[in-house]
Amino acid sequence: MQEEITMDQLLEDLEKRRERARLMGGQEKIDRHHQSGFYTARERIEKLLDPGSFLEIGGLSHSEFPGAEQKSAGDGIICGLGKIDGRPVVVEAIDKTVFAGTEGSVHIKKSEALHDYALKRGFPIFNLGEGGGLRMPDGMGSDGISDKLFPQNLLTIGRKVPMISSILGDSYGGPTWLAVSSDFVTQVKGSCMAVAGPRMLEMATGEKITPEELGGWKVHAETTGQTDHVSDSEENAIEAMKAFFRYMPLNADQEPPKKETKDDPNRRLEEAIDFVPTRRTRAYDMKKLISMIVDDGDFFELKPLFGRSLITALAHLNGQVVGVIANQPMMFAGSSGPEECDKATDFICLCDSFHIPLVFLHDIPGFRVSSAAEKKKVPSKIMQWNQALARATVPKLSVVIRKSIGAAYGNMCGPTMGADSVVAWPSAEINFTGPEVGVNVVYGRKLMEADDPKQAREELLKTWGFDSSPYKAAGKFMIDDVIDPRDTRKYLCQMLEYACVNNGSKSKRLLANWPTSF
Template structure:
């Protein structure tokens, strides 16, 4: 046999086979244009969410769709979606579950990179399936790993059926520990934009900031499930409406009349935050704030009356002290005897805790304690200095407070304060009485500076009560009522003299007694000094404390 001829014939056969194969393949393969068109078709279909009818139903409720919410939040054209081709892995649900009900991706908000997640109510009522939860976890982990703030736009009904059914289903759907142990590495902001049960609720109550649209509800389980499981009949509003969370639970930080305003609240809170725990919040220039650090409070006498029994609105003083229009109050209706909020002093973000004499004379109860603890943890975790403005007659005592563990709550507030390491400045405006003097960062509680106005009253109890406790029996033994009254008045006056700030200032237990008109100037100067070496950087000892109390 001729070997060369045989090999030549084999080569000819190979070429012939290759030619035939190529001809067959070219007749069945799609072109690049066709492949791209198929991809575009798939993505366009997913972008329609649950379909025209369900989108129309969402609009009929006066609510935006998830994709519209993302567009309202992020900078135009900045959204890069992840997982648009996702769908449910449950047989028969593929065509009904575009993106598996979660719109997620990377975007910019006011020029800053963020991660965004929005539950899609038009897909299985915004419930959470297997793919939904996998995507949410991976996007969250990426944000924490790369230092990107997270925005959650919430609405929906919690764990999806049948994904969570059975021992295997529920075993796979437990909340991943990574979502609970991120150590406040990045700021997290959540909005309740429609009725939310289960998942959106967990997200909101564990976020650094949560806002809610009035007319919506947030709860662990919805009224229908409650009625079936427990027999309780309750409306959405009674169960978890905005007033419930504003006044009773404190689980929501701010409230809005509509979705646009709610998203605006999220963006405003974000403006005070760093992008991640490795940096401080941005410091604005005087040109940006439009306010001089040397501005005097020339109308201070109109803001704070010298008569200690006369109430006034502490918010007016707070707004006068911080940079123009910079005060952003958190939880305004919860624990209302204590004001907490973010502002700026000479462009630097600060957290303000101030007693409110208009509510229970400024005396703190259990809710105020919880509110203070949560706020201190927030500020210390994100390198935000704390400013305390005292006008507190002490803690609210009595059986109602004791039954709500007021003693424990007072000490947890103290513990948070003791562990915090951001710069702290304390100013006694009118009174700071008893243990509350310490909780408001009095001497020995880690403040860089503690000062007082000349109007300050500092003591273990107020003059009237103190005289009754210490001298009550002696006064009762004075037969002449006029003489007893004169003696009591003299004792009260002496008590007030002893409670003035000058005795403490003389022993350098206070750093100074300042002119009230110089309060803003003083705060700006001492904060600059306190932040000279390491900025406002804290050791973040409170970053792994619970996000609610």
């Protein structure tokens, strides 16, 4: 007669299984991971979530590959629910102590189930990324690859919930796909993000390259724009993910959370008058002006090293989350090229999809036209920016600070581009082209024939300056007003309040299906 198993024995067996799962690849691999300077997946989750809030899903899962059951805890991925600042999220973290963080069948099944649940219940998705891509035994053969292609929930998420990712260690395959599909991604210095690693690249093509050259932080922060933030450490990366999340709603049915502030919405910007030079060729740091305007001087910049003559940032005005698009005179005099166009389009799509009003601060002499820019499809990129802007239905407020020239006046949400309000400072210069170029083009022959070309040029520049004045547009009600620079914050806060009276900041989300990478 078979001896009956007691509940105590069953519980003892359960605890042993759980302990084995908690150790993932085992203590020896954990120690090696620590010695390499990395946290484990479980440690990363602890740093991300509120203490005691993590509820793991699929903790006793393992690889379905025969013989791998005892050494594949979680099949290399930890998934679950938790809270950040008391707000519910789902989180997945790849664990490199299990098969180098590669993705097996169960690993992929868990990740897909987590994403499905996030969409079902409207919870943001956090990805803590590091790993080696698809696992060879699981993905080999026509049967192996046939059920491991890109999951539909990743391809059709349509920004229904924010997806927030990090690249914390070398990441190939899956972690890379998740990152470039995300609304925000931060990359730790020293890590690599690429489709395949250097070893695979050398075997496939013969190209020899270091991880840093292939997909290091400089590649993605400065050249590709596929990362929004660069971190010096894992702790910094996790804090950046949290900081971005504080500007986001839980899902597309909600508005972003309001933030309490004691910063007076009517506060005058006394320092702005002396800070922004009236002379159009003198540079100043637009970031300092943004800091003067927004609540408590705080804003969160995205892609600061990519397309650097355009600033895209999240901030608050009287407690309301806003997205700021501003030209940076410190770089290329504020002119935009192909990278800035991509950056603006990406940011407009983000803000419109998650009901974040847009504030435009103009100081742009036009687009950087050149043969190099043409080879990067700058006409298409300028129009993509305009197309995104035209489809954005969140409140849009536009302020011409100093200059807004040519087509760029439209891209920065000038008149006819759907703004709730377009106003200008008295120092604003608005025209088809800048004065020096314009005078040369229009009056070139007259100047050549003048007795005193220098004096004639000065007189023509004075006339051009009058024509560029914002008062001509204001007089014909082509812009809404010319405001005292010191009242910029007050005007924006008041106008934002009125724009959000009936529907809040809710948009029609016409840009939700725009690709997250293009």
